[in-house]
Amino acid sequence: MNYTLHQLHIFLKIAELKSITKASEALHLTQPAVSIQLKNFQDQFQISLTEVVGRQLYITDFGMEIAHAAEKILNQVHAINYKTLAYKGQLSGRLKLSVVSTGKYVMPYFLSDFMKQNEGIDLFMDVTNKSRVIESLEMNEVDFALVSVLPKKLKFHKVELMQNKLYFIASSGLKLKQNLTKKNLFEKFPLIYREQGSATRNAMETFITKNGFSVTKKIELTSNEAVKQAVLAGLGCSVMPLIGIRNELKNKELQIVPVKGLPINTIWHLIWLKSKNLSPVALAYLDFLNSEKATIINQKFAWGEDFYLK
Structure with missing residues (x-):
């Protein structure tokens, strides 16, 4: 077999979303590019990874086994990269956030300097609707969520942003x-x-x-x-x-x-589950926010005062 890490990543995303179209959007690739990589990956197995019933894509039992294996392989690759950086004394790991759609105008400004200061950190930020944001937090898929309305049924900690x-x-x-x-x-x-x-x-x-x-x-x-x-x-x-x-x-x-x-x-709040065991990267980000939040608001969002109507 001669599959690539890129193919593993694409197939894992297809397995998660059960859709080539959604996977291509999530990966910022064209749909034909994703389809070609899926075909090239499938050609290396004698058993089908996917099947189409009607117009719906399904992952076969064998395909789910391969997806689980792909996830483990990719996690190990990340671990190797992070351990290399940690050995060099750099903060490393992944920071994962889920952000409501209007939060895309806010969150990048609270991340930019942190990411520049810590080049060993990989950022994953999913911009989606409120229901999906809360779901991803509840399912422990992300470290933090950005919301303007606090959820009522979850136990969480919060940091007020702006x-x-x-x-x-x-x-x-x-x-x-x-x-x-x-x-x-x-x-x-x-x-x-x-x-x-x-x-x-x-x-x-x-x-x-x-x-x-x-x-x-x-x-x-x-x-x-x-x-x-x-x-x-x-x-x-x-x-x-x-x-x-x-x-x-x-x-x-x-x-x-x-x-x-x-x-x-x-109020925009960054929230995380009380039961969440935050990684060193997530803890470092909270420290960054607490020390730099006021400066970021003053430098990047003071323009809003010009339009605030009494």
């Missing part, structure tokens, strides 16, 4: 009457929502219910970026985190519409 402010946003091309009431604003224009379970959507729906508004037309999209593009295109208005629209505000492509009761204020 404020998350949500405003009513419209395209700058939308001309609003000066005497337009809050009720008219929400009921006249199509409102663009995030998907069910999104913390942003929950905050928006709570605000609408609290004020007794009735929304005449809804548009539902599955990512913050998609909502932003829809607002830019003039499809409707939305309630969005300020953190994700900096450039659009600066370029005057979007406008913040003053609404009494807004912004909605939440």
Whole structure:
């Protein structure tokens, strides 16, 4: 046999996600490239690793055995690399995080200097929806999770990172009457929502219910970026985190519409399970956050003060 570590990595991801398409997205590879590597890997075995029933990909029992073996091999490769770095006196290991989708505008700034200071650390950051973030934390798949709404059913420790402010946003091309009431604003224009379970959507729906508004037309999209593009295109208005629209505000492509009761204020928290035995890398990262958090907020996020409406 002549399989490569790259093929093992790809097959393990396919086995985890039960999908070539999802595996290619997770690995940032094209779908044809993943399919070719899977075929080349399969050709080295006389027993099928996968099977397709209908349009669904399944991993055979033999394939699952190979996936478990691949995981062990890859873990040993990581261990060799980390031990080499540790012998040289460098902090080494993997730091794994799961981040809600709007957190992609926040988390990289709290990681950049730490990663530069510790070149022996590999970073894994999964940007996904809130349900998956909580699931990955609960299943002990990650060290930390970044959330703006704290889970109620888990026992966890937390570090407060920074404020998350949500405003009513419209395209700058939308001309609003000066005497337009809050009720008219929400009921006249199509409102663009995030998907069910999104913390942003929950905050928006709570605000609408609290004020007794009735929304005449809804548009539902599955990512913050998609909502932003829809607002830019003039499809409707939305309630969005300020953190994700900096450039659009600066370029005057979007406008913040003053609404009494807004912004909605939440807090970004980095959380981890109380039962989690944190690795030296994870502990070092917590030390870094505690010492550098204020500096990072001041240097990277002070721009937000220019847009905060009283």
